[in-house]
Amino acid sequence: MNRAGENIKNEQIEIKLLLEAVSLKYGYDFKNYSFAHLKRRLEKRLNSSDMDNFSQMQHRLIYDASFFNLILLDLSINVTEMFRDPWVYKKIRGTVIPVLKTYPYINVWHAGCSTGQEVYSMAILLEEEGMKKRAQLYATDFNELILSRAKDGIYPMDVMREYINNYHKSGGKNDFSDYYAADYNHAIIKHGLREKILFSSHNLVTDGVFGEMNLIFCRNVLIYFNKELQNRVLKLFYDSLCPGGFLCLGTKESIKFSELSDAFEIVCEQEKIYRKRR
Amino acid sequence: MAVSNHSYEAIVVGVSAGGLVALAEVLPKLDKDMTLPVMIVQHQSHDSDDFLVRYFDDLCRHSVKEVEDKMPVESGTIYFAPANYHLLVEPDKTFSLSTEARVNYSRPSIDVLFESAADTYMDRLVGIILTGANSDGTNGATRIKELGGLIIAQDPETAEADAMPMSVIKHVQVDHILALNRIGDFINSLNQKEN
Numbered sequence: 001m002n003r004a005g006e007n008i009k010n011e012q013i014e015i016k017l018l019l020e021a022v023s024l025k026y027g028y029d030f031k032n033y034s035f036a037h038l039k040r041r042l043e044k045r046l047n048s049s050d051m052d053n054f055s056q057m058q059h060r061l062i063y064d065a066s067f068f069n070l071i072l073l074d075l076s077i078n079v080t081e082m083f084r085d086p087w088v089y090k091k092i093r094g095t096v097i098p099v100l101k102t103y104p105y106i107n108v109w110h111a112g113c114s115t116g117q118e119v120y121s122m123a124i125l126l127e128e129e130g131m132k133k134r135a136q137l138y139a140t141d142f143n144e145l146i147l148s149r150a151k152d153g154i155y156p157m158d159v160m161r162e163y164i165n166n167y168h169k170s171g172g173k174n175d176f177s178d179y180y181a182a183d184y185n186h187a188i189i190k191h192g193l194r195e196k197i198l199f200s201s202h203n204l205v206t207d208g209v210f211g212e213m214n215l216i217f218c219r220n221v222l223i224y225f226n227k228e229l230q231n232r233v234l235k236l237f238y239d240s241l242c243p244g245g246f247l248c249l250g251t252k253e254s255i256k257f258s259e260l261s262d263a264f265e266i267v268c269e270q271e272k273i274y275r276k277r278r
Numbered sequence: 279m280a281v282s283n284h285s286y287e288a289i290v291v292g293v294s295a296g297g298l299v300a301l302a303e304v305l306p307k308l309d310k311d312m313t314l315p316v317m318i319v320q321h322q323s324h325d326s327d328d329f330l331v332r333y334f335d336d337l338c339r340h341s342v343k344e345v346e347d348k349m350p351v352e353s354g355t356i357y358f359a360p361a362n363y364h365l366l367v368e369p370d371k372t373f374s375l376s377t378e379a380r381v382n383y384s385r386p387s388i389d390v391l392f393e394s395a396a397d398t399y400m401d402r403l404v405g406i407i408l409t410g411a412n413s414d415g416t417n418g419a420t421r422i423k424e425l426g427g428l429i430i431a432q433d434p435e436t437a438e439a440d441a442m443p444m445s446v447i448k449h450v451q452v453d454h455i456l457a458l459n460r461i462g463d464f465i466n467s468l469n470q471k472e473n
Contacts, residue, residue, distance in 0.1 A: 037374060256346070
């Protein structure tokens with residue numbers, strides 16, 4: 001192995017030690033995140049700092065909580081949209097909702113809700129399907145700052161205009177602007193939708209089972225976890241679902257490569273909608 | 279063409295504008311016994327479907343797949359990054375995906391694939407930069423060279439858009455500059471690691 005190759009191995013050791021420090025000091029466990037992803041994010045922070053290596057970064061984050069908060073944001077990817085992948089929502093409307101309508105009351109959990117766009121999309125969908133009164137939505141994220149933004153439900157007007165397209169492609173039945181109040185620059189999701197959602201802090205890595213859910217949404221969260229952690233989280237979802245409950249993952253995520261592949265049946269292959277076997 | 283007695287484990291390809299034609303020239307030429315996995319980032323619109331994968335699966339002798347998260351890297355397979363996701367290779371030789379911000383205005387970004395693959399395969403990686411109208415891939419190619427891997431650039435004269443191969447030729451000590459119609463044969467001539 002050449003010098004550069006040995007450096008790669010040394011850096012892997014430094015990164016593992018840094019993650020151990022994060023866990024010991026702040027209680028966040030990133031040790032089972034996808035390594036290549038972690039390294040990219042930490043490298044980016046390192047390159048924009050005055051530090052030379054990950055060991056210096058480790059020292060700094062132990063002594064400087066504000067620096068750690070930057071890293072915490074670096075490690076939580078918050079790319080989301082309302083009605084993201086509209087064809088998935090269309091399938092939810094056509095395939096999942098008719099089943100959920102047979103229940104007197106349903107619980108829906110958005111795990112890793114980020115800034116909230118997808119859980120508000122679901123609230124809109126449930127309202128349009130006449131299910132709002134008999135549904136409770138839960139939205140959780142490990143990052144308190146992001147969670148408080150989700151709770152605020154305030155989005156820039158220019159992105160809302162992009163969401164309108166998604167909404168209509170997803171089979172939206174109304175005028176999208178009915179769902180928010182807008183000033184020149186911002187839109188705030190209307191109160192009637194927000195009151196259906198309970199926002200709370202929950203860490204998929206370390207926290208436990210969450211209620212008797214009929215539908216769990218967790219899209220583009222598992223991609224940041226390694227296989228071991230994916231197994232843990234899929235088991236957590238399995239245990240949190242009622243028999244026959246639905247699980248919806250990101251469209252490029254799959255249970256195929258996990259230990260739980262036999263615990264769910266595939267409802268929609270492309271849309272990554274699964275159902276807990278009874 | 280002699281490629282020394284060095285043996286390789288994987289090939290990464292970065293391609294942008296003009297990619298469909300360029301890949302259609304290269305990929306169907308690959309021999310069935312060329313079993314190195316080929317991982318491709320082709321820049322495309324964020325809402326593209328899996329057309330590329332279906333198209334090349336019909337055209338090639340190898341199995342062609344769109345990557346899903348945590349898919350293991352298998353020999354004799356050609357992989358495409360899905361639209362709107364970065365593609366990374368993990369140290370355990372599985373793929374992971376990311377929706378983090380665009381890199382070089384691109385998601386998937388060639389640099390993201392090349393850098394993570396370089397860390398994993400080190401001097402057993404071949405990086406190929408084909409036609410494209412930007413400079414994505416240059417940083418990734420730099421990393422591959424630092425770690426002892428091999429870099430091929432498409433001869434800009436034969437590229438529909440020459441900026442991407444020009445950029446890598448300018449900034450990286452590339453090993454070979456090859457006309458488009460010679461790249462397939464060159465890949466077939468690479469020594470493969472005995473498993």
